[in-house]
Amino acid sequence: MARPRDARWAGALGILGEVRRTPGVTRAEAARRLGLGSGSATEITARLRGLDLLDEIPAPVVGRGRPTTRLRPSPRGPLVAVVEVRYEDWRCAISEIDGRPVTVAARRHGRGGGEQIVPPIAEVLSGLRSRYGRRLRAVSVAVAGAVRHGRLVQAAPLEWGPTDLSGMVPDDALPLLIGNDATLAGLAEARGGAGVRAGTVLHLTVEVGLGGVLVVGGVPVVGAGGAGGEYGHMPFGDRSVRCLCGARGCWDNDVDGRALARHLGAPPPEDPRAFAYEVLQRAAAANAAGQGEGNAEADAVRRVARALASGIAGLVNAHDPDVVTLGGVAPLIRAAAEEEFDAAYLDGLMAFRRADPIPLRAVALGDEGALIGAAAAGLDLVLSESGLNDWAADLEA
Amino acid sequence: MARPRDARWAGALGILGEVRRTPGVTRAEAARRLGLGSGSATEITARLRGLDLLDEIPAPVVGRGRPTTRLRPSPRGPLVAVVEVRYEDWRCAISEIDGRPVTVAARRHGRGGGEQIVPPIAEVLSGLRSRYGRRLRAVSVAVAGAVRHGRLVQAAPLEWGPTDLSGMVPDDALPLLIGNDATLAGLAEARGGAGVRAGTVLHLTVEVGLGGVLVVGGVPVVGAGGAGGEYGHMPFGDRSVRCLCGARGCWDNDVDGRALARHLGAPPPEDPRAFAYEVLQRAAAANAAGQGEGNAEADAVRRVARALASGIAGLVNAHDPDVVTLGGVAPLIRAAAEEEFDAAYLDGLMAFRRADPIPLRAVALGDEGALIGAAAAGLDLVLSESGLNDWAADLEA
DNA sequence: CGCTTTATCCTCGATGATCGAGCATAAAGA
DNA sequence: TCTTTATGCTCGATCATCGAGGATAAAGCG
Structure with a gap:
C-alpha cells in the first residue's frame, strides 16, 4: 500500500460528518462546507454508496440550476443499538448513521439490584442482532450512574453498587460503550442542541x-x-x-x-x-x-x-x-x-x-438527550477510521 | 495545486513533534516512532533541512550499524520569545523549536499598575527582534493573572486591573500570545514534566x-x-x-x-x-x-x-x-x-x-514550568500548518 | 417551445506525499 | 578482510485530491 494511512477515509469522514451534523444535507452543500471540489465529492459519495454507507435521493428543487441530491443513511448501512437506563425505566432504540434513535422497546424496572435489568435488555438486543445481523455495529448505553473504564461503578440514587452490564451484548465481538446519562446528554446538546x-x-x-x-x-x-x-x-x-x-x-x-x-x-x-x-x-x-x-x-x-x-x-x-x-x-x-x-x-x-x-x-433536546448522545458516541466509534475499515472488510467477506 | 490541504505538512509535523517531545532524537528513532518508512524520513528531513527548520548532526555511535544523526533545531530556524510576569519580577527568554527557553533578561518590578512593566519588556523584545529579524516568529507571555481573549483581565493579588500588554511586541505582525502562568505551567508539566x-x-x-x-x-x-x-x-x-x-x-x-x-x-x-x-x-x-x-x-x-x-x-x-x-x-x-x-x-x-x-x-519542572509552557504555546502556533506556511513563504521572499 | 441562466455533476489528466523494495553506506565484531 | 547490523538513499508505484472543461438538468423568459 502506498497511501498516507490517515488519508484513506479523510474525505469520507468529512462527508459522513456533515450527514451526521445535518441529516439530509444536499451533496452540493456538504461539498461546499468542506471546501471540496466537485470531482472529489463525486468520488467520495460514489465510494460511500458502494460501501452501503450513504444513499442519495433526489432533492426537491428549490430554484434554478441542476437539481442536487440529498445524502441519507443507506438502508443497508451500519446501525447502532442504544440503551438508556434511568431511575425507574429503561428503553432501547436503534439508530442509523444520522444519529436519530428510534425507540424499539421500553420497560419500567423495580428497585432491585442492577443486574435484574440485564436479561430483558439482552433479549431485546439479541432480537436486534438477529434482525439486523452485521448491520448492527455497536451497543451504546446511557446509564444514570458513575461510569469508569466502561463499567458502572456507582449508582447511589438507584441504590445499585458496581454493576456488570457486559452481559447485555448478544455477541462478544459487538463493542459495548457505557456512558453516564448526563455526560451523553451534554454531548448531544453540544453537537446538536442548545450548545x-x-x-x-x-x-x-x-x-x-x-x-x-x-x-x-x-x-x-x-x-x-x-x-x-x-x-x-x-x-x-x-x-x-x-x-x-x-x-x-x-x-x-x-x-x-x-x-x-x-x-x-x-x-x-x-x-x-x-x-x-x-x-x-x-x-x-x-x-x-x-x-x-x-x-x-x-x-x-x-x-x-x-x-x-x-x-x-x-x-x-x-x-x-x-x-x-x-x-x-x-x-x-x-x-x-x-x-x-x-x-x-x-x-x-x-x-x-x-x-x-x-x-x-x-x-x-428535552428528555431525548441521553439517548441521542449515546447514539452519537456509538457512531463516533462506528464511523471512525478503524470502524470503517472493519465495515469495509465485513462487506468484502 | 493538487495536494490534500492537510497532507502538505503531515509528515513534517510528526517529525517536528518528535523533536519537540524528545530534543535530540535520532532520525532513525523518530521515524520508528512515527511508523515512517526510510524513504519518507529521508524526504521529510531533507525538506525540513531545506526550510531551515531542522539540522542534523552525527550521533554518537552506540553499537554496530550505520551511524544515524540527531535532529536538532536549525541555527537559522524559527524562534519564540517568551516572557514570564510574576508577582515581583519578570523575565524574558528565547526558545528554539525544541522548546527550551534560555533567559535573556530579568528584572524586579514595583507594585504599580501593570502598564509599568510594558516599556522595559518592549525594549528587550525589540532588541530580540533586531537581533533575530524574521527568525523571531511569536511572543508568548505567561502572566500571574486571569487572561481572557488574549487580554489580562484581572490580576487581583498583583492589584492590577485589566491591563493591555499588546504594547510589548515590537511589530504588529508578530503574534502575541498571553496565557495564565499556572495554565502554562500545567501545559509544560503535562507534556514534559510530572504528567x-x-x-x-x-x-x-x-x-x-x-x-x-x-x-x-x-x-x-x-x-x-x-x-x-x-x-x-x-x-x-x-x-x-x-x-x-x-x-x-x-x-x-x-x-x-x-x-x-x-x-x-x-x-x-x-x-x-x-x-x-x-x-x-x-x-x-x-x-x-x-x-x-x-x-x-x-x-x-x-x-x-x-x-x-x-x-x-x-x-x-x-x-x-x-x-x-x-x-x-x-x-x-x-x-x-x-x-x-x-x-x-x-x-x-x-x-x-x-x-x-x-x-x-x-x-x-520547578519554577520553570510557566516559561517552558509559554514556549510550548508559542511553538504550537509557529509549528502549526499555517505557521509553517508563513515560514516557508518568508524564506522564499 | 426554444434559448438563456443558474447550479450541479462527471471526466480526466496532473499533483505530490507517502510507500516499500532494492541497493548503498558506515561502523562494529570476527 | 569479511560478515553482521543498522541506517540512508533512489526510484517506480499508489492513490486521494485537485481543478479545468464539458455535460446535464431544471427554471425563467420571450
Whole structure:
C-alpha cells in the first residue's frame, strides 16, 4: 500500500460528518462546507454508496440550476443499538448513521439490584442482532450512574453498587460503550442542541442529584477512565453532610428534590424528581400569584436556586465555557426563582465576567438527550477510521 | 495545486513533534516512532533541512550499524520569545523549536499598575527582534493573572486591573500570545514534566491564591476565552468571605499564605508566598521534632492542607484525571501535614475511587514550568500548518 | 417551445506525499 | 578482510485530491 494511512477515509469522514451534523444535507452543500471540489465529492459519495454507507435521493428543487441530491443513511448501512437506563425505566432504540434513535422497546424496572435489568435488555438486543445481523455495529448505553473504564461503578440514587452490564451484548465481538446519562446528554446538546456551534459547552442536569459534562469542540472531557463530569460531587455544600457517594459536602445534595424536601422538613421523597416537579410547580404558581414571600415551598426553591446558581458560577469561573446548558429540573428551578438564581449566579462570578456573563440556556433536546448522545458516541466509534475499515472488510467477506 | 490541504505538512509535523517531545532524537528513532518508512524520513528531513527548520548532526555511535544523526533545531530556524510576569519580577527568554527557553533578561518590578512593566519588556523584545529579524516568529507571555481573549483581565493579588500588554511586541505582525502562568505551567508539566504520558492531567499551583488547568491529550482545556483553569475561584470555601476576584467563598482564600496568616491571627502578609514558605518550614520542623500537636503554625498548616486536599478531591471527582500535579507551595503543604492532607483527600473522594486513588505528584519542572509552557504555546502556533506556511513563504521572499 | 441562466455533476489528466523494495553506506565484531 | 547490523538513499508505484472543461438538468423568459 502506498497511501498516507490517515488519508484513506479523510474525505469520507468529512462527508459522513456533515450527514451526521445535518441529516439530509444536499451533496452540493456538504461539498461546499468542506471546501471540496466537485470531482472529489463525486468520488467520495460514489465510494460511500458502494460501501452501503450513504444513499442519495433526489432533492426537491428549490430554484434554478441542476437539481442536487440529498445524502441519507443507506438502508443497508451500519446501525447502532442504544440503551438508556434511568431511575425507574429503561428503553432501547436503534439508530442509523444520522444519529436519530428510534425507540424499539421500553420497560419500567423495580428497585432491585442492577443486574435484574440485564436479561430483558439482552433479549431485546439479541432480537436486534438477529434482525439486523452485521448491520448492527455497536451497543451504546446511557446509564444514570458513575461510569469508569466502561463499567458502572456507582449508582447511589438507584441504590445499585458496581454493576456488570457486559452481559447485555448478544455477541462478544459487538463493542459495548457505557456512558453516564448526563455526560451523553451534554454531548448531544453540544453537537446538536442548545450548545450547537459553541466551542466549549458546560452541560448540567439536575434529576436525582446533579450530573453534567464539559464538551470541548464536540468532544466530552471525561478524563482518564471516563468518569469525568461528576460535578455533583464537588464540595460546594455543607461539609458536615455525608453524601451517598461517600464524599462530603457534595453539591448533589443541595440542588434536587431531596434538598427541597430537607428544607421543607419533609422525609426524603420516594421519587425526588417527581417531588421536585410538584414543589417547583406550586412555587412558581405562588410566585405568579404574588404570594411567593413567606411561602415555605417558594423559600425552599429559592434556597436550592441559590445553591445551584452559585455552583454554576464557580464552574463558569473554572471552565470559561461559551454557554451553559441546563437540563432536568434545573431550568424549572431557575424559572421558579429567577431573581435569586440570577443574582446568585452573578454574585458567584469573578468580577470581570459580570459585564457579559456566560449565557445559561435550557436544553433543546428535552428528555431525548441521553439517548441521542449515546447514539452519537456509538457512531463516533462506528464511523471512525478503524470502524470503517472493519465495515469495509465485513462487506468484502 | 493538487495536494490534500492537510497532507502538505503531515509528515513534517510528526517529525517536528518528535523533536519537540524528545530534543535530540535520532532520525532513525523518530521515524520508528512515527511508523515512517526510510524513504519518507529521508524526504521529510531533507525538506525540513531545506526550510531551515531542522539540522542534523552525527550521533554518537552506540553499537554496530550505520551511524544515524540527531535532529536538532536549525541555527537559522524559527524562534519564540517568551516572557514570564510574576508577582515581583519578570523575565524574558528565547526558545528554539525544541522548546527550551534560555533567559535573556530579568528584572524586579514595583507594585504599580501593570502598564509599568510594558516599556522595559518592549525594549528587550525589540532588541530580540533586531537581533533575530524574521527568525523571531511569536511572543508568548505567561502572566500571574486571569487572561481572557488574549487580554489580562484581572490580576487581583498583583492589584492590577485589566491591563493591555499588546504594547510589548515590537511589530504588529508578530503574534502575541498571553496565557495564565499556572495554565502554562500545567501545559509544560503535562507534556514534559510530572504528567508526561498521562492522557488527562490536572495541574494545580498554589502561589498567591491557586491556579491550574486540566490538560487533555497535551491540550489545555481553557474554554471559550482562554480563561479556564481558575480553579481558585470555585466556591469550596466559606461563602461569607468575599474574594478579591469579586466572587464569594473562593477556594483561593483558604489555601495560601494569606489563609495561613488568617488562621494565625496575623495581618495579611506583604508577600504571601514567602510567608507561606516560612510557616511551612517551621511547621514541618515542629512535626519532625514531634511537637506538631498544639503548635499554632502546624495547626494552621493542617487546616490549609485539609482545605486544599478536599478541594482537590472534588476536582478529581469531577475530572477523573490520570494524575494530579502540584506546584508552588502545594507540595510543601502536603509534606508539612501529610496525614491530614491524605486523609482529607481520601475523605473527599467518591467511594469507588478510594481503592485506587488518583496519584498526586509534585511538579517536575520547578519554577520553570510557566516559561517552558509559554514556549510550548508559542511553538504550537509557529509549528502549526499555517505557521509553517508563513515560514516557508518568508524564506522564499 | 426554444434559448438563456443558474447550479450541479462527471471526466480526466496532473499533483505530490507517502510507500516499500532494492541497493548503498558506515561502523562494529570476527 | 569479511560478515553482521543498522541506517540512508533512489526510484517506480499508489492513490486521494485537485481543478479545468464539458455535460446535464431544471427554471425563467420571450
